[in-house]
Amino acid sequence: MVTEKDVMHVGKLADVGIDESELKEFSDQFTRILDYFAVLEELPEERTHAGDLHTILREDSITPSLPSEDALRNAGETEEGYIKAPRVM
Amino acid sequence: MGSMTFHPEDPYHAFITTVRDPEYTEGPLSGVPVAIKDNISTSGIETTCGSAILRGYIPPYDAHVITLLRRAGAAIVGKTNMDEFGMGTTTESSAFGPTTNPNDSSRVPGGSSGGSAAAVAAGMVPYALGSDTGGSIRCPASFCGIVGLKPSYGRVSRFGLIAYANSLEQIGPMARDVSGVSRIFSVIAGHDPRDATSADRPYNHEPDSDVMDGLKIGIPDEYFGEGVDPAVRETVTGALDICSSMGAELIPCRMPSMQYSLAAYYVICTSEASSNLARFDGIRYGPAVNTKKRWHDAFSDYRHDHFGKEVRRRIMLGTFALSEGYYGRYYQKAQAARRMVREDFRRILTQVDIIAGPTMPTIAYRLGEKTKDPLQMYLADILTVPANLAGVPAISVPCGMIEKMPVGFQIMGSNFHEEAIIDAAYAFEQEMKHGR
Structure with a gap:
């Protein structure tokens, strides 16, 4: 039996965001699975x-790698060659 | 160097992205159009995995298989629709809407490589690449009436394949016939140092139809048991009769691990997915995350809004299976089951040359038929997941029709012995075409 509380807990661990309206659906499905x-x-x-x-x-040898401008091209926000992330605290 | 135009009608919604004027080089596949599943990285061409979370993502490099196809002269003409991150059996979980089956547009093409299968079945392209984690090449090949090969684990490089469940998945070819699958496989198989699980087993083989006489085919009872539609059972039994009439010896066998394999598969694939998909946080690629929010709030809101429900469901299941207090109960037991599956294949394949049965328990579902109940959707993979758990090669080849819908005949073999299953599939296909 997977309770709605369990679903909340796992949803939080997984950072997938759970709506109140989804709790029953997920707990029923997880119970059956x-x-x-x-x-x-x-x-x-x-x-x-x-x-x-x-x-x-x-061998742990140095080989050519992706240029940093290519690595940054798909990033949401960048600053001075770094990728910007949300604050941790 | 040449270029071509690719502006197809796409009534089945097989493609997410098309390349309108693809270029190509000289080589054995010079100018041959190939469609690519949208979870395989293509430099400069948007690659979404069928997910809103990767909308707008342009890979800065090619997957190894793309490098090999380009080098052989192939024209990469587009990226095909798929279940989001490969998580599905119908291609209905794509954020870009479902693909429909060219044989009957009220039905699904199968999944998760449904766009690749539909593009080949509709004649839009002669060849496509798919990926197969638990049946995602073979299922749509079966439902659309084409040929699809899941190679042995390690025979094709996964470098540039956006990972869902690394220990299970392989890239493989899809085509209208066995020769086509063999032709593309000869280009993509072989060693790549950028994939640590890649084996040095290139493929240089011409399909041989003269192999049925004396071939020992193992027929597991479990592949004809409960849950398999009687009409499918009858059609595949007919296919086996053809093999027998060509001189093959049919040998009944048992695969006791089948009672555990589906549960083990879902524990392992969701566990690996929960880890692999942690990277989709809106920081390095895809639509941008709101960096003004706190870390966990930002990620939770972003992933809630950009992942579809099945992806969130599988991430949560995997997170649960790996969480404290449950790891031993689910993940470690699933690994024990996986070992049993491997041992079943090993034991049976010392007594027979190949193993055969249906690819899917049914013909293609109607759109919407399976989306309400995830467990019912999962059960559809029962006949395809054993090959992924064991890492052995498996091919699906059309073997007849039920209600004007195709049925797939699945042939499985020993690790790195694709040649044997391709020859058997080719011999069967030639007999279906010309022999009767």
């Missing part, structure tokens, strides 16, 4: 994810 996920309960918890794959490492 998690009921479906319950089939996984009988399985053990897998602690390693790698399977039979192995990591391919490369």
Whole structure:
């Protein structure tokens, strides 16, 4: 059972913004979806994810990268070569 | 160097963006139009992922597959419609409105690469690229009556593919026939150092139709079970009979992991999505965030206004599955299920050459039929997600019609053995065309 309070909490963690009017819809849907996920309960918890794959490492060498004007071209607001973000505090 | 004009009628709304006068170079695909799913980065061409949150985003670089296509001479003619960020089975969740099915415009083309499939099926382009996280190439190929290949994980570079669920997705070709899929695959497969999961397995193969005699085809019971429309079951059984009449040996098998695979898939893909989509905050790309607001308020309001509901739903599900107290219960168990799926494929594929069954449990839905209930929409992916969880290649090839709508025949194989499933699909296709 996923309560409306749970939906509020997860919506806040995920920064997706929840309207009051959506709470019931999401809590009903999440309850049904998690009921479906319950089939996984009988399985053990897998602690390693790698399977039979192995990591391919490369030399940490300097290569050409995107010029900063190209990297900034799609930004909302920029100032002196930096991207402007909302205030944290 | 040449240029062409591309001003098509687009009655099915297959494209989000068209390039009106694309240029191209010399090469094996010189001047051949190719449509690109709108989650694959194209330098200088708007790339939205079907989302309002990337409206106006112009990538500063090409995805590796685009570099390879351009180098081969292809003309990149446009960006195709898709479910927002690939999250859907119908292309109805696009912020730009749905694509319709060229076989019947009251029906969906499938998703999430629905625009690519419709563009090929309608004859607007001979070839398109899609991406497949849980069936997003094969489903629309099945619903529109074309051929679509999800390659082995690692065979095609994901560099420049805007990520939704990195451990599951691959870029792949879509075309009207198996030869076309093989032709484009030979251009895009191979190693790319910019994708750390890329394997050095290029593809240089001409489809061979002389492979059915003695071919061992595994038929999992689970692919013909509950939830699969009896008419689809009958059509695909007919396809298997054709293979058998050509000398193939049909071998019944079991895939017990199927009972867990859909749940495991949705836990894993939403978990990866919740992390991948954190980057869409209106700071580096897309419509600008209001920097006067506080950090969390600014992001919450911005993402609420610019993401569609299915994307917000999946981000929340993934956030929940990874949150404290639930990680072991969902994510780690989903990984255990994923290992079982891999082991099922490995076991079966030591006894048979390929595995076959339907691509989708039904024919294409009517517009609006599945949008009310997300769980019902998710269940439609039951036959396609196992290949993504295991990383094995899978192809969908048309095998008949029900109510004038196409049915897809899915063939899966061992890792990096695309050649085997392409040959089997080609042999079947040739027999359908000429043999009967």
